[in-house]
Amino acid sequence: MQSDCKQCPFNSKAAATLSDCSFEQLSENHLVLSFKKGDSIIKQGMYSTNVVFLRTGLAKIHLQGPYHEQIVRVVKSPTYLGLPTTFGDKINQYSVTAITEAEVCFIDVHVFQKILNENREFSNEIIIELCQNELESFHRCANRTQKLIRGNMADALLEFADKIFISDTFTIPLSQAELANLVDTSRESVSRVLTEFDKDGIIKMTGKKIEILNKKSLKMISQNG
Amino acid sequence: MQSDCKQCPFNSKAAATLSDCSFEQLSENHLVLSFKKGDSIIKQGMYSTNVVFLRTGLAKIHLQGPYHEQIVRVVKSPTYLGLPTTFGDKINQYSVTAITEAEVCFIDVHVFQKILNENREFSNEIIIELCQNELESFHRCANRTQKLIRGNMADALLEFADKIFISDTFTIPLSQAELANLVDTSRESVSRVLTEFDKDGIIKMTGKKIEILNKKSLKMISQNG
DNA sequence: AAGCCTTTGTGATGTGCATCACATTATATA
DNA sequence: TATATAATGTGATGCACATCACAAAGGCTT
Numbered sequence: 316m317q318s319d320c321k322q323c324p325f326n327s328k329a330a331a332t333l334s335d336c337s338f339e340q341l342s343e344n345h346l347v348l349s350f351k352k353g354d355s356i357i358k359q360g361m362y363s364t365n366v367v368f369l370r371t372g373l374a375k376i377h378l379q380g381p382y383h384e385q386i387v388r389v390v391k392s393p394t395y396l397g398l399p400t401t402f403g404d405k406i407n408q409y410s411v412t413a414i415t416e417a418e419v420c421f422i423d424v425h426v427f428q429k430i431l432n433e434n435r436e437f438s439n440e441i442i443i444e445l446c447q448n449e450l451e452s453f454h455r456c457a458n459r460t461q462k463l464i465r466g467n468m469a470d471a472l473l474e475f476a477d478k479i480f481i482s483d484t485f486t487i488p489l490s491q492a493e494l495a496n497l498v499d500t501s502r503e504s505v506s507r508v509l510t511e512f513d514k515d516g517i518i519k520m521t522g523k524k525i526e527i528l529n530k531k532s533l534k535m536i537s538q539n540g
Numbered sequence: 541m542q543s544d545c546k547q548c549p550f551n552s553k554a555a556a557t558l559s560d561c562s563f564e565q566l567s568e569n570h571l572v573l574s575f576k577k578g579d580s581i582i583k584q585g586m587y588s589t590n591v592v593f594l595r596t597g598l599a600k601i602h603l604q605g606p607y608h609e610q611i612v613r614v615v616k617s618p619t620y621l622g623l624p625t626t627f628g629d630k631i632n633q634y635s636v637t638a639i640t641e642a643e644v645c646f647i648d649v650h651v652f653q654k655i656l657n658e659n660r661e662f663s664n665e666i667i668i669e670l671c672q673n674e675l676e677s678f679h680r681c682a683n684r685t686q687k688l689i690r691g692n693m694a695d696a697l698l699e700f701a702d703k704i705f706i707s708d709t710f711t712i713p714l715s716q717a718e719l720a721n722l723v724d725t726s727r728e729s730v731s732r733v734l735t736e737f738d739k740d741g742i743i744k745m746t747g748k749k750i751e752i753l754n755k756k757s758l759k760m761i762s763q764n765g
Numbered sequence: 766a767a768g769c770c771t772t773t774g775t776g777a778t779g780t781g782c783a784t785c786a787c788a789t790t791a792t793a794t795a
Numbered sequence: 796t797a798t799a800t801a802a803t804g805t806g807a808t809g810c811a812c813a814t815c816a817c818a819a820a821g822g823c824t825t
Contacts, residue, residue: 380682381691381763387678399671402664408675431667432660439627439656442663445670446624450633452677453612457605460685460724463811466606490772499685501813506774522821538606688781715802726783731804747791 320345325370325393329440337430337437344426350413352488357397357411364405365421367396372417373479373488377496378409386497388455389414389489391479398445401427414488459499462537467498468508469537472518476527483527545570550595550618554665562655562662569651575638577713582622582636589630590646592621597642598704598713602721603634611722613680614639614714616704623670626652639713684724687762692723693733694762697743701752708752 320326320341333341347370350356357367359378369392376387376396387409390396400407401424431438459467471494476483487494491505498505512518517533519526527533545551545566558566572595575581582592584603594617601612601621612634615621625632626649656663684692696719701708712719716730723730737743742758744751752758 376678378678378682380686382686385682385686387681398667399675402668402671403675409678428664431664435657438663438667439653442623442656442667442670443627445667445674446627448674449670449677450624450628452674452681453601453603453634456612456677456681456684457603457610459681461605461607461610492772502773503775503814504812506772510774717802727803728784728805729782731802732782735804 323370329437329444332436332440333430333434337434340426340430341422344423346421348419348421350417350419352413352415354413354417355410356413356417356419357400357407357409359407359410361407362405363397363400363407364424366398366401366424366427367411368420368422369394369396370418370420372413373415374411374417375414375489375493375497376409376411384496385499386489386493388451389475389479389497392417395441395444398441464498464500464504465508465511466537466539467500468494468505468512469533471498472512472525472527473530473533473537475525476530483530484524486524548595554662554669557661557665558655558659562659565651565655566647569648571646573644573646575642575644577638577640579638579642580635581638581642581644582625582632582634584632584635586632587630588622588625588632589649591623591626591649591652592636593645593647594619594621595643595645597638598640599636599642600639600714600718600722601634601636609721610724611714611718613676614700614704614722617642620666620669623666689723689725689729690733690736691762691764692725693719693730693737694758696723697737697750697752698755698758698762700750701755708755709749711749 319338320330321335321338330341345368350372356369356374357363369390371392373389373391374396375389377384378387379385390411396411397407405424431441458470462470475485475487479485489497491509492502495502495505509518509520512533513520515532517527517529517536519528544563545555546560546563555566570593575597581594581599582588594615596617598614598616599621600614602609603612604610615636621636622632630649656666683695687695700710700712704710714722716734717727720727720730734743734745737758738745740757742752742754742761744753
């Protein structure tokens with residue numbers, strides 16, 4: 316399925332700088348697919364020659380660690396995915412899986428490269444995004460390894476509220492086992508910490524729904540133990 | 541101090557694609573400085589409008605974590621540093637410190653940006669490098685958090701041997717306290733593990749010099765506990 | 766609604782490693 | 796050469812968290 320990229324409401328900031336000609340190339344050389352929760356969008360170890368643009372929905376970036384699956388981060392549309400594969404050896408070094416319904420554009424590498432070369436602003440935006448990712452990785456990694464579980468769980472909840480859902484009430488589209496892989500703990504610890512937070516009146520859990528009642532406390536926990 | 545960049549023997553793969561004109565711009569708009577071990581090249585929190593090219597020597601990329609300093613990784617010349625600062629808010633988000641004698645070129649951002657825009661190959665190379673960094677970060681982070689100390693120490697030693705010094709005998713230009721910040725442990729654990737490895741005949745320590753005697757064992761330890 | 770599989774809650778137990786504490790050895794400085 | 800300072804080695808202790816082991820509850824499927 317093709318579509319007119321210029322009309323796409325999820326046109327990224329980077330894409331906004333493209334020439335009409337480039338838009339046309341994009342429109343004619345991409346594929347839009349729909350994914351259901353749990354569907355694999357990018358699979359670690361597989362060959363691929365597409366750049367992926369997550370148009371709508373949420374996804375998890377994850378990879379096989381030495382002992383268990385590791386969720387690197389949760390991403391929100393609109394965003395590009397799989398750039399390292401595209402510019403590397405074409406073998407996906409990580410997986411991306413939809414954690415909500417999602418629409419995804421697959422763009423052929425050669426087209427993407429061509430557009431990149433013909434649009435300076437666009438390639439600058441891509442570089443900027445990659446740099447931001449690098450910084451985020453650094454800080455995320457330092458935090459995860461230095462903080463205790465309660466701190467990391469607090470961070471995760473705050474990120475869902477402030478970055479992903481932009482709301483203090485949300486339903487995390489991950490099981491506790493997945494949360495554990497995101498926060499670097501065991502499933503059991505996730506359960507324990509969440510019920511602790513609930514008992515302390517910091518959050519309110521109703522089924523899988525979470526409401527943050529006391530953001531200040533969460534931030535305190537994030538900073539101390 | 542200026543110099544002719546085209547003659548620079550540490551001309552990166554990326555730079556090799558530059559036009560003569562760009563080389564001239566580079567030559568006229570950069571500064572070469574020498575650093576001694578321990579000197580700060582980039583300082584977290586400081587304003588900066590320079591891209592840094594590490595021409596010779598080794599450096600550590602490090603940042604302030606929530607509880608203690610964290611060494612993100614050790615880098616080897618030739619390599620660019622501080623790109624995220626350049627393309628971000630111009631405030632350094634991490635520090636870089638020389639861990640051996642080092643020569644460094646400071647290139648003005650505007651010149652660098654201009655060269656980037658005028659040389660597609662060059663900007664492609666930069667994108668590729670950033671993508672590789674991202675992948676490396678992912679894997680490094682997954683390993684560090686999942687493996688036990690012995691495994692992480694083994695990885696560190698293997699990296700020094702295979703990636704940094706390209707030799708099984710080397711002197712790590714870091715104190716054990718710094719190694720601890722690199723490997724996510726305590727100084728004491730670093731000491732204990734190293735003496736363990738030495739007693740087991742896996743490495744031979746002579747002062748600060750380390751000789752890897754049994755690389756197979758190190759790889760085993762890296763994979764298991 | 767019955768049965769099955771997945772997800773979640775919670776106690777009991779064990780352990781890897783941080784932390785503390787101090788001895789010992791290198792390195793720098795006067 | 797003496798003296799302060801930093802870097803290392805090594806034991807003893809404690810604790811955060813993984814792991815194990817079930818029970819309970821939700822969500823499927825037929």
